[in-house]
Amino acid sequence: MSTKGSMGSQIVTDPPKGTRDFPPEDMRMRTWLFNNFREVSRLFSFEEVDFPMVESEELYTRKAGEEIVGQLYNFEDKGGRKVALRPELTPSLARLVLQKGKAQVFPLKWFAIGQCWRYENMTRGRRREHYQWNMDIIGVPGVEAEAELLAAIVMFFERLGITSKDVGIKVSNRKVLQAVLEKYEIQADNFAPVCVIVDKLDKLPRDVIESELAKINVPSEAIDGILKALTLQSFDDLEALIGAESGAVGELKQLFALAEGYGIQDWLQFDASVVRGLAYYTGTVFEGFDKDRKLRAICGGGRYDRLLSTYGGLDTPACGFGFGDAVIVELLKEKKLLPKFPHVVDDVVMALEDSLKIKAAGVAAQLRKSGRVVELVIEKGKKMRWVLKQCETLNAKFLVLLGTTEWEQGGKVTVKNLATREQTVKTVDELIESMSALNV
Amino acid sequence: MSTKGSMGSQIVTDPPKGTRDFPPEDMRMRTWLFNNFREVSRLFSFEEVDFPMVESEELYTRKAGEEIVGQLYNFEDKGGRKVALRPELTPSLARLVLQKGKAQVFPLKWFAIGQCWRYENMTRGRRREHYQWNMDIIGVPGVEAEAELLAAIVMFFERLGITSKDVGIKVSNRKVLQAVLEKYEIQADNFAPVCVIVDKLDKLPRDVIESELAKINVPSEAIDGILKALTLQSFDDLEALIGAESGAVGELKQLFALAEGYGIQDWLQFDASVVRGLAYYTGTVFEGFDKDRKLRAICGGGRYDRLLSTYGGLDTPACGFGFGDAVIVELLKEKKLLPKFPHVVDDVVMALEDSLKIKAAGVAAQLRKSGRVVELVIEKGKKMRW
Numbered sequence: 128m129s130t131k132g133s134m135g136s137q138i139v140t141d142p143p144k145g146t147r148d149f150p151p152e153d154m155r156m157r158t159w160l161f162n163n164f165r166e167v168s169r170l171f172s173f174e175e176v177d178f179p180m181v182e183s184e185e186l187y188t189r190k191a192g193e194e195i196v197g198q199l200y201n202f203e204d205k206g207g208r209k210v211a212l213r214p215e216l217t218p219s220l221a222r223l224v225l226q227k228g229k230a231q232v233f234p235l236k237w238f239a240i241g242q243c244w245r246y247e248n249m250t251r252g253r254r255r256e257h258y259q260w261n262m263d264i265i266g267v268p269g270v271e272a273e274a275e276l277l278a279a280i281v282m283f284f285e286r287l288g289i290t291s292k293d294v295g296i297k298v299s300n301r302k303v304l305q306a307v308l309e310k311y312e313i314q315a316d317n318f319a320p321v322c323v324i325v326d327k328l329d330k331l332p333r334d335v336i337e338s339e340l341a342k343i344n345v346p347s348e349a350i351d352g353i354l355k356a357l358t359l360q361s362f363d364d365l366e367a368l369i370g371a372e373s374g375a376v377g378e379l380k381q382l383f384a385l386a387e388g389y390g391i392q393d394w395l396q397f398d399a400s401v402v403r404g405l406a407y408y409t410g411t412v413f414e415g416f417d418k419d420r421k422l423r424a425i426c427g428g429g430r431y432d433r434l435l436s437t438y439g440g441l442d443t444p445a446c447g448f449g450f451g452d453a454v455i456v457e458l459l460k461e462k463k464l465l466p467k468f469p470h471v472v473d474d475v476v477m478a479l480e481d482s483l484k485i486k487a488a489g490v491a492a493q494l495r496k497s498g499r500v501v502e503l504v505i506e507k508g509k510k511m512r513w514v515l516k517q518c519e520t521l522n523a524k525f526l527v528l529l530g531t532t533e534w535e536q537g538g539k540v541t542v543k544n545l546a547t548r549e550q551t552v553k554t555v556d557e558l559i560e561s562m563s564a565l566n567v
Numbered sequence: 568m569s570t571k572g573s574m575g576s577q578i579v580t581d582p583p584k585g586t587r588d589f590p591p592e593d594m595r596m597r598t599w600l601f602n603n604f605r606e607v608s609r610l611f612s613f614e615e616v617d618f619p620m621v622e623s624e625e626l627y628t629r630k631a632g633e634e635i636v637g638q639l640y641n642f643e644d645k646g647g648r649k650v651a652l653r654p655e656l657t658p659s660l661a662r663l664v665l666q667k668g669k670a671q672v673f674p675l676k677w678f679a680i681g682q683c684w685r686y687e688n689m690t691r692g693r694r695r696e697h698y699q700w701n702m703d704i705i706g707v708p709g710v711e712a713e714a715e716l717l718a719a720i721v722m723f724f725e726r727l728g729i730t731s732k733d734v735g736i737k738v739s740n741r742k743v744l745q746a747v748l749e750k751y752e753i754q755a756d757n758f759a760p761v762c763v764i765v766d767k768l769d770k771l772p773r774d775v776i777e778s779e780l781a782k783i784n785v786p787s788e789a790i791d792g793i794l795k796a797l798t799l800q801s802f803d804d805l806e807a808l809i810g811a812e813s814g815a816v817g818e819l820k821q822l823f824a825l826a827e828g829y830g831i832q833d834w835l836q837f838d839a840s841v842v843r844g845l846a847y848y849t850g851t852v853f854e855g856f857d858k859d860r861k862l863r864a865i866c867g868g869g870r871y872d873r874l875l876s877t878y879g880g881l882d883t884p885a886c887g888f889g890f891g892d893a894v895i896v897e898l899l900k901e902k903k904l905l906p907k908f909p910h911v912v913d914d915v916v917m918a919l920e921d922s923l924k925i926k927a928a929g930v931a932a933q934l935r936k937s938g939r940v941v942e943l944v945i946e947k948g949k950k951m952r953w
Contacts, residue, residue, distance in 0.1 A: 136879055137665065137878060137879030137880060138623075138625055138626065138662065138665070138878045138879055139623060139625070140662050140663075140666035141666065142618065142619045142622075142662075143619055143621055143622060143623060143650060146619035146621065147619065148616075148617070148618050148619070148663050148666070149616055149617035149618070150616055150663060150667075151614035151615065151677070154614070154615045154616050154617055155614075155615070157617070158615065169940055170935040170938070170939070170940055170941065171935065171941070171943075172912045172940055172941060172942035172943075174591035174594070174595075175591065175594045175595070175598065176588075176589055176590055176594050177588070177589035177594055177597070178582065178589070179582045179583055179586035179696070180620060180682070181583055181586060181652070182583060183578070183579060183583060185578055185579070186578065200644075200645070201645075202642045202643065202644060202645070203642065204640075204642060204686070205640070205641075205642070205686050208583075212621070219588075222578065222580050222582075223580075223588050223590060225578070225580045226580035226581065226588070227590075234945075234946060237591070246644070246645050256619070264945075266946075267946055269945070269946075269947060271924065271945035271946075271947075272945055274928065274945075275943065275945060278928070278932060282935065384925055385924070385925055385928055387925065388924070388925030388926060388927070388928030388929045388932075389928045389929060389931075389932045390929060390932055438577060438578045439576055439577030439578055470614055472612045484711065484825070484828070485824055485825055485827065485828030486828060487828070488711075488714065488718070488825055489830060491829075492718060492828075492829045492830055495610040495611065495722065496722075498610070499610070500609055500610055501610065501611070501612060502612035502676075503611075503612075503715065505674075505707055505709070505711035505712055505714075505715060506674060506706075506707055506709075506711075507709060521612070
């Protein structure tokens with residue numbers, strides 16, 4: 128059998144550009160992170176879902192100039208179909224909701240943790256894939272839904288030891304921009320493209336933003352009005368600009384009132400510059416940020432009441448957020464809140480003589496049946512020194528040794544308690560009993 | 568904002584051909600299944616790993632005629648690179664081991680649960696993706712490693728309520744075929760292609776197998792000898808054919824002796840017809856099967872001591888298995904062992920008056936902080952009945 132490497136040259140051992148391998152320690156960290164995503168979702172009574180990583184390209188061919196669409200990891204499959212590795216999870220969720228049709232009972236509270244992809248020029252050394260935790264509520268029109276989502280995000284941060292001194296969540300509402308655009312009589316069609324452009328205000332110079340807006344026919348008077356509106360940070364200023372009876376004001380005030388009910392008000396702040404870069408948000412928008420301002424957005428979300436109709440279905444109120452696995456880890460490292468993730472076992476079992484290997488397998492089997500994590504030494508000819516080092520590496524609690532003398536006395540083994548260095552001789556039944564009594 | 572659907576036509580709401588969505592109940596089943604994979608792996612002290620779903624095509628361009636390579640889900644990415652959605656996990660594992668180079672300490676006991684893909688004609692309504700649980704031991708040359716793997720598979724079955732009456736594991740060793748081929752002086756190069764062909768004996772008629780073997784220049788005398796060897800089901804017959812001192816006999820006997828130590832001997836049976844369809848197996852091979860013979864193979868694995876050198880590295884002893892998520896579920900349904908997976912919460916909290924919604928949020932928050940699963944009623948105007 129031959130493959131490329133057998134001519135003497137080695138295959139490329141790095142993973143493909145922009146992707147990651149997860150060797151054991153990295154995997155333990157990822158599992159820890161995802162378990163926290165899951166546990167918070169569970170406590171909020173959300174149900175987990177998943178979708179294919181490959182979707183039809185048509186799910187993502189939105190025409191509002193979004194970066195996420197411009198960097199789509201798309202390709203033609205062997206049947207000539209235009210598909211893509213999903214750049215986000217929300218469109219798949221919408222597709223699944225539409226699939227169920229009239230049979231679907233609302234509200235839906237669904238979460239997912241899935242890998243998402245982009246294809247961009249690699250000069251900046253950026254990743255092509257990341258995992259994203261999403262929580263979405265479908266079928267609830269009021270901001271009570273956004274409040275649940277924000278409370279979940281805060282609970283997640285708190286579980287990890289992050290406080291409102293470290294992280295904040297900026298909250299705004301796209302109806303603010305909508306009100307401004309209506310004031311200047313800008314067409315509704317232009318709403319999403321305007322949002323996508325002004326979202327880049329923190330990344331691009333003002334004059335670039337102004338020229339992009341001009342390119343889509345936004346008059347300069349409106350451009351000024353828009354950019355001014357995005358500087359607002361108080362409800363009073365907001366009311367002064369668009370009126371107290373406006374939808375945006377009512378929703379924002381109600382959202383902040385609910386936040387007080389949850390006890391999360393210290394985490395939130397109204398900031399009209401938050402627009403987010405996805406075309407389909409229609410109401411509340413929010414973004415988690417690092418108060419030291421060193422990192423990119425930690426998470427982001429909002430309401431998207433008209434996504435389903437763009438797919439040919441009936442509009443259904445919906446809101447949700449995406450929370451990536453990259454920035455949060457950088458933040459935890461910054462704050463020295465990232466734990467270490469050693470491999471931990473309960474017992475290491477070894478036969479001191481080859482003739483006892485078969486019996487050692489039985490001892491390991493019995494211990495594992497009782498729920499203990501057991502490393503059975505299966506390599507030949509290992510000396511005590513090596514085994515003791517293994518015990519240390521594995522953070523083992525007990526070393527269980529099979530020796531002929533003890534075994535011939537009714538199946539006894541030598542047990543070394545690695546914490547106390549105490550050594551005893553007993554049967555495996557006795558061992559299991561004593562371990563469970565000690566709760567070790 | 569416009570997308571294809573906004574002209575009135577609906578997007579296709581089914582997932583892409585051959586793929587699955589996992590709405591809540593299906594997801595709960597999948598989570599339950601994967602938790603069992605994980606828990607068994609954990610008890611055996613294996614460490615979880617993961618690799619990218621997209622890999623360079625070169626990892627899979629083996630030339631032995633394997634079905635898995637013929638059905639590769641490959642494509643060219645936007646940079647013109649030839650890549651593929653992985654059809655299996657083992658090559659990625661080998662790549663990661665090679666990556667670590669001399670710094671790698673052995674043995675490695677790694678497991679993974681990952682989605683794998685194939686691209687084949689869809690007329691048979693088959694899936695294009697499935698999840699596969701893999702456990703691999705790298706760096707242990709003796710069959711003690713295969714024994715650990717088999718013990719893990721049995722523990723998994725037992726956890727789910729499956730018994731050795733329902734399922735068995737056929738065990739053989741590619742050294743049997745190797746001994747037969749050496750007897751007929753067949754070139755070593757042909758070893759893998761021969762294995763891949765004879766693996767199909769249970770799916771294709773004998774004469775088709777014979778003609779495929781003839782096509783790769785295996786003489787008819789050898790063909791007879793090979794096919795006869797594959798019918799053996801006892802160690803005595805095996806010894807009579809290839810000799811008691813042969814590597815295959817020693818390894819198989821030792822493996823079955825270790826199996827007795829684990830208490831899993833009732834699950835295993837020697838059956839020389841097990842060859843498995845992957846080119847890279849070099850020693851022990853095994854396959855889990857349904858004793859009612861209604862289903863396809865449940866899982867399969869073996870030893871692959873020379874995979875790393877085909878990638879340009881140093882040979883390292885290795886063995887492992889793959890266990891898919893499809894057949895096991897069919898089996899559990901057959902045996903009525905698949906539990907139901909309802910959504911379960913601890914508390915439902917609701918404000919009877921709108922004015923108390925904000926306080927209700929606080930109540931839910933407090934209950935959740937204490938670790939309870941709480942559904943907060945956030946829809947307006949719901950009656951007690953609902």
